[in-house]
Structures are given as C-alpha cells and as structure tokens.
Amino acid sequence: MILFFQLFLFSLLSDYYSQKSDDTNCFDLKFSKLHLEFFLDEKKISGFNESTFIKNCASDTLIMDLSENMIVDSIFLCNEKTEFLFKKNKLFIPIHHFTNNYFNVKIFYNGSPKIAKNPPWKGGFVYERDNSNMHWVGVACQNDGASLWWPTIDDVSDEPDSLSVEMVVIEPYFLVSNGRLDSIVQLNNSRRKFCWSVSNPINNYNVTFNIANYVHFSDSLKTTYGKLDLDYYVLPSNLNKAKNHFSQVKPMLSFFETKFGPFPFYEDGYKLVETSYLGMEHQSCISYGNQYKNGYLGLHPENIDFDFIIIHETAHEWWGNSLSMINHKDMWIHESFATYAEALYVEEFYGYQEMLNYLNYQKVKIKNKQPIISSNHKTTDIYYKGTWVLHTLRSVLNNDRTWFSILLNLQLEFKHKIVTTNDITKYIENLSGLNLESFFFQYLFNSDLPVFDYFFDENEDGMQLHYRWTSSDDDFSMPLLVTVYESNFNWIYPTKDWKSTPVYIKPDKFKVAENLFLLETNLIK
Ligand SMILES: [Zn+2]
Structure with missing residues (x-):
C-alpha cells in the first residue's frame, strides 16, 4: 500500500513539474461555484468548490492549490468520488480515466484559514468587531493567493468566465460577495444562505466575502451605456457619513467612463463595502476601509482632498480587473x-497645476532600486514610478488627443482580457506611431533613470548648451523640453552622443521640464 502511494505520488509529482514547464495552459477554468458555511465564533469554514475545466493537453493529473492547513474531506470528478493526494499546498487529482476534455471537480473541505497579519498586504481572513461588538469579517489575499481559503489554481493567467458564490452565515449577519445578489434563502437554526453570481471573468484573488451587521443603500448612474447600479454596504453607525462621503462615486465613474470607456462590469454592478482593512479592488465588490477620510487615511497634498481608496480601487475595475496582467511581474x-x-482625476476635478503637484507629491517616493518589471516587487515603484512613466510618455507624445485615445483604446481592445507587458507596449507603439522600444526598456526593465548630462560653454556665437543621454540603452533618445529662451520651454533631441545648441539664457536660469519628465539631471562642471 505504501509503495503504491509512493509510486502514485512520484508519477503525480513528475507530471506536475512537466506540466509546469511544458504547458501552463493545460487546464482552462470555465466556471467556479464556491459554497461555504461560516462558523464565526470558531473561525472556521466548511463547504466545497466545484470547478469546470476544459483540458488542452495530454496531462492526466489536475493540480490545484490549497493551503495545507485546510482539511480536504473528499473530491468528486464528474460526480464520482476519486483518489487524490494533498501535499505541500498542492492537490493532485488523477484524471487519466477521463476521455472527455470537459470535466468538473468538486472538492469538499473545511478548516480555519490563516488569519491576516497585516491586511491587505499580508493577507488572510480578517476578524474584527464593530463598535457594537458584532463580527466584522473579510478576506484579503492578493499577495498570498486565493488558495489560502479555497481550492483553486493560483495562476492569474486564467480566469473563470463566470462565478457563483453561495455562503451561509448566522443571522443577523449580512454577507456581501462579488456580482449580483440573486437570493437570500432562510435555513434552519437562524442561518441564511446568500447567493451571489458574477457574470464576467474574475481573478481568483478578487473573489471575496464580507460579513457584518451591514446596512445597505443603493443608487444608480445613468450613462451613455445604460444604467449602472451602485450598492453600498456599511456599518449601521456610519450610514449617514457614508451617504454623504460616497457622493464622490458618481462624478468619478462618469469621468472614468469618458477616459477609459464603459464601466467594465455593468452586469455585476458597482459596490463599495466597508471593511476593517484599508481597501482592495475586489471586482464589483470594492473593499473600502479609508474610514470616510480624505486622501490616504487623512494624508493628502494640500487642497487635493479626494478619498484615495475610492478613486484608486475603482480605477482598478478598468486597470486590473477588466484588463488584467498575465503574471505578477507585469503588475505595473x-x-x-x-x-x-488618480492623477487624471486630479487634473479633471482640481486642475492641471494641481495634477502636477499631486504627481510631485508621489515622485519623492520613487526608489529606482529594481526594475518595474520584476518577479518580486520590493518597493512601491509599480505605483509611483509607474505613474511617472505614463506621465512622461504623455509628454513625449506631446499630443493629448493621441494620448487619451491610447488609454481609451487599450481598454476597448483588451476589455476582459489577460495581457502581457509586451501586449501593452506594442499597442501603445502602434497607436502612437512611435518607436518606443528604448523608452520602455529604460523605464520598465531597468532600475536606473536616464541621466541628462549637460554643460555650458561660451564661444563667439554666444552661450552653448552641450547635452546627451546616459542610459541603459544606447538607442535611448527621448526628446526633452528645456529652457533655450528664458520665457518658455523648447524641444531638444538628445541621444547618447554629445550635441550642442545655442541658448539665450544664463546657465543659472536654465531649466529642464522636470514636472513633465522622469529623469536625472547631471550638470557637468
Ligand atoms: Zn492598487
């Protein structure tokens, strides 16, 4: 018996490694149904996940992820109980006896999911109490993977086309999940089952639940694309505050639709749900924990007082939830x-100069310690350097009509799609008509900023500016705005080779447009 299982395990593990290396798209997840009951006092869950797959390769083992502190009770393949191995956070399920490429797997499990140490960054279940000492529970798992609480494949390159969530909790608690609330079913022992359904593709880390003594209010937004339902779930003591504070939502959504196209999930609606942790872009069920403060928990540049969590997490409905990365290294x-x-929101509602102020407020946080494209993001450069890369690109294009058309068309072209960095950069190159290979190579794949070297000398023709780029790529040749004349900025076209141009300004008055470009300057004396 032991030998049999060793052989079985060996063959499954070898299959795992060959599957990983040869074909990561072996199993295409089409649909997931997650059914769970919550035992709040015991901090336990029990239920099943049923997933439907299409098999695209010869592999005879399905490998799914689940945190090993959970207990797997049984697994059914197309309604037949099956053997499985559960080792090192992996579930190995043999499917060799299936000739059909379309199959479903139902995994019954239970246990106590790990508790978040510092949500949403160090994730897990979040158990809190509201000010009436009632349970207030949620989950955040973007960095940890959804397998910390349900059996799934922790691979952002595949999303189910739709999802069904059935969750049972004791009264009077209300449970909010992604998508639409189809029904609330009264069960025995004062329990209720909340049935939610998501009609669009969804990352598994976006699948969420929120349990509290929530009160609900709703609204709707009439747009050129139809009627968007807005639902808000907040703690009872914050109802009036929320009704006032969430008035930012409608103008924000209208503005984002003008810049990024229609809200990507009309079928599922828009929701803000009050959470005890700061926030997360859970699709059609945004976690809101900014405590009804402006900025980031009250911190913001002077005069720029929008609620950071509402604007940032909602922007993810377009950038992240609809247009989604294929791999965590592409998280920029x-x-x-x-x-x-956020910067565009500031430009719209506070003005162009405040947008520059907002960007400069974020610029000081840029570290340049590792490339933006990285398998292990150790800094916040995917946020602050990333926004400056896009701001710089807008300056390079020098044509707002083209720039905003690129943003809009990226959304339309890649709506509900999973993309690589190359998909994005090539698309921008095509629409701009520019060769931006060295631009993206420098800013995304290298940690250092390009350095603008320059010095002045005076000859019989007057004051001369000498300049060049020092960068990681010899082809880097970004045009730049500098003050050739005292009164305004003019374009120059530096390359890796020294160039010179007459300037009609004293060297100490010379400026590079550092409000518009992310770079280092180096005055050679
Ligand atoms: Zn974010």
Missing part, C-alpha cells in the same frame, strides 16, 4: 495605470 499594468488614473 494594474498599479501604474490605476495610480495614473
């Missing part, structure tokens, strides 16, 4: 664009 696609959406 989510965070740089969502952070840049």
